[in-house]
Amino acid sequence: MNESRPAPESPEDKILVVTNLCKSYREVVAVDCISFHVGRGEIVGLLGPNGAGKSTTINMILGVLEPDSGSIRIEGLDVATHRSRALARTNFAAVYAPLPGNLTVYQNLRIFGLIYGVGNLSERIAALLEQFDLERFRDVRCGALSSGEQTRVSLAKAMLNRPRLLLLDEPTASLDPAAARDMRDDIREFATQGERGVLWTSHNMYETEAVCDRVLFLSRGKILLEGRPRELLREHGKATLEELFIAVAREPLTLEGR
Amino acid sequence: MHWRRMSAIVLRYFYLLRGSPARIVPLFAWAGIDIVLWGFISRYLNSVASAGFNFVPALLGAVLLWDFLIRIMQGVTMAFFEDVWSRNFLNIFATPLSISEYLGGLVLSSISTSVVGLVVMLLLATTVFGLSFLGYGLALVQFLLTLFLFGIALGVFASAIVLRLGPAAEWFIWPIPALLSPFAGVFYPLSTLPKWMQLVSRVLPPAYVFEGVRRIVAGGAASGAALAWATVLAVVYLVLACWFFASVYRYAVRTGLIVRYSAESLS
Numbered sequence: 131m132n133e134s135r136p137a138p139e140s141p142e143d144k145i146l147v148v149t150n151l152c153k154s155y156r157e158v159v160a161v162d163c164i165s166f167h168v169g170r171g172e173i174v175g176l177l178g179p180n181g182a183g184k185s186t187t188i189n190m191i192l193g194v195l196e197p198d199s200g201s202i203r204i205e206g207l208d209v210a211t212h213r214s215r216a217l218a219r220t221n222f223a224a225v226y227a228p229l230p231g232n233l234t235v236y237q238n239l240r241i242f243g244l245i246y247g248v249g250n251l252s253e254r255i256a257a258l259l260e261q262f263d264l265e266r267f268r269d270v271r272c273g274a275l276s277s278g279e280q281t282r283v284s285l286a287k288a289m290l291n292r293p294r295l296l297l298l299d300e301p302t303a304s305l306d307p308a309a310a311r312d313m314r315d316d317i318r319e320f321a322t323q324g325e326r327g328v329l330w331t332s333h334n335m336y337e338t339e340a341v342c343d344r345v346l347f348l349s350r351g352k353i354l355l356e357g358r359p360r361e362l363l364r365e366h367g368k369a370t371l372e373e374l375f376i377a378v379a380r381e382p383l384t385l386e387g388r
Numbered sequence: 389m390h391w392r393r394m395s396a397i398v399l400r401y402f403y404l405l406r407g408s409p410a411r412i413v414p415l416f417a418w419a420g421i422d423i424v425l426w427g428f429i430s431r432y433l434n435s436v437a438s439a440g441f442n443f444v445p446a447l448l449g450a451v452l453l454w455d456f457l458i459r460i461m462q463g464v465t466m467a468f469f470e471d472v473w474s475r476n477f478l479n480i481f482a483t484p485l486s487i488s489e490y491l492g493g494l495v496l497s498s499i500s501t502s503v504v505g506l507v508v509m510l511l512l513a514t515t516v517f518g519l520s521f522l523g524y525g526l527a528l529v530q531f532l533l534t535l536f537l538f539g540i541a542l543g544v545f546a547s548a549i550v551l552r553l554g555p556a557a558e559w560f561i562w563p564i565p566a567l568l569s570p571f572a573g574v575f576y577p578l579s580t581l582p583k584w585m586q587l588v589s590r591v592l593p594p595a596y597v598f599e600g601v602r603r604i605v606a607g608g609a610a611s612g613a614a615l616a617w618a619t620v621l622a623v624v625y626l627v628l629a630c631w632f633f634a635s636v637y638r639y640a641v642r643t644g645l646i647v648r649y650s651a652e653s654l655s
Binding site: 155185189192193194195196213214215217218222224226227228229230231232233234237240241242244245246247287 | 390392393395396399400403404407408470474475476477478479480481482483484485486638641642644646647650
């Protein structure tokens with residue numbers, strides 16, 4: 131299990147600050163006034179069953195879904211009022227947002243590199259192609275790649291601008307175990323470079339234990355549990371995060387009052 | 389406005405064109421076919437009509453200008469549809485790219501592709517059918533400017549419709565020029581139309597352009613005031629179209645449409 135960093139205390143230590151974030155679709159409450167933060171050098175796992183509100187939360191942080199209320203600050207910049215500057219410090223990879231399949235790996239990276247204002251773009255792309263073992267696919271259209279290869283391209287895109295905040299929505303869902311482990315190492319190294327934070331959703335609890343400094347359990351739009359994986363296991367008398375996840379998913383009401 | 393971000397949208401379209409003959413050929417094929425068809429129709433009419441009236445600048449010139457407007461409009465919508473077809477909204481809109489930069493990129497893409505169609509049409513019309521734009525004089529600049537602005541406005545408006553109603557709504561977009569053409573009086577004077585259609589024509593900038601073309605062909609001069617009004621109208625439509633797109637985008641962000649379009653298949 132990962133040795134956790136101390137939780138950030140001062141606002142300067144926080145890359146992402148989410149305060150009282152709410153989102154409803156008519157009668158359905160998707161996200162129920164949640165607050166959390168991601169510190170510098172910290173990987174935070176956002177866990178929960180399907181429909182818990184994880185992707186909704188990430189989409190609001192990315193500025194593609196407007197919250198009903200609450201605020202999202204990325205390095206102190208409010209996404210609602212300083213959208214471009216806040217998103218220039220952010221990037222993401224999500225299993226449901228593959229890059230256009232009719233463009234090659236290089237073309238996609240070049241286009242998004244221009245949009246994110248990446249300096250020395252050609253060198254940066256070359257470095258990422260090497261890092262994610264994509265050099266042989268440089269001129270292959272993304273649509274012709276396997277799902278695992280497409281995931282690696284999405285991750286390369288997510289790293290293009292060396293984001294201060296990296297959002298990863300089930301990033302290893304399509305990867306084989308070896309590739310997933312390499313990717314976890316890459317993300318871990320990325321986060322430990324100091325000035326960056328990662329918000330990570332996954333249904334793989336072993337992966338979450340291995341990577342995340344802190345986890346948030348989300349159910350029915352609410353954060354039911356928050357803490358370091360080891361401490362949470364000890365507090366709830368569970369051996370693994372998977373056991374804890376199943377307990378939270380099956381009986382969220384017993385935890386809501388805590 | 390960041391030029392680099394706008395250039396990314398243009399570059400994306402260039403990459404798509406470069407790798408796809410199916411995208412390149414339509415840039416000039418339909419416009420070229422129109423010019424050939426109407427070129428021969430004009431020649432035939434010249435041979436059967438009374439001497440003294442030349443149908444080439446009247447009909448062929450009008451077809452060329454109308455096709456120019458259609459190319460401009462479709463240049464914007466095609467660049468936008470590429471994001472629809474590749475389900476790229478989430479990737480594009482979760483970046484620092486602003487809506488004005490995105491629209492600016494679509495307009496620049498449209499200019500670059502429309503120029504191809506315009507050049508092919510001009511070459512065919514002048515070399516094969518002897519159409520001379522010198523006869524239009526300086527008014528030609530205002531004709532093209534007005535049609536360009538209105539074409540961009542139509543393209544942005546059409547893109548907003550698809551953003552609001554979803555990918556399947558693209559089938560509403562293709563007939564828009566055909567719906568407008570009777571009111572624009574591309575081939576006949578507006579006085580031919582019934583009163584209610586003339587009222588509609590008055591708020592359509594192309595109607596003033598084609599009235600101007602006919603005046604010049606008849607030996608007169610296009611009304612400077614009417615053309616200036618047409619340009620002002622086109623600018624107003626462009627501003628309204630951009631405002632409409634921005635409003636639809638805000639609605640899509642508020643309701644989750646952007647996210648949903650990315651997740652849904654096109655079926």
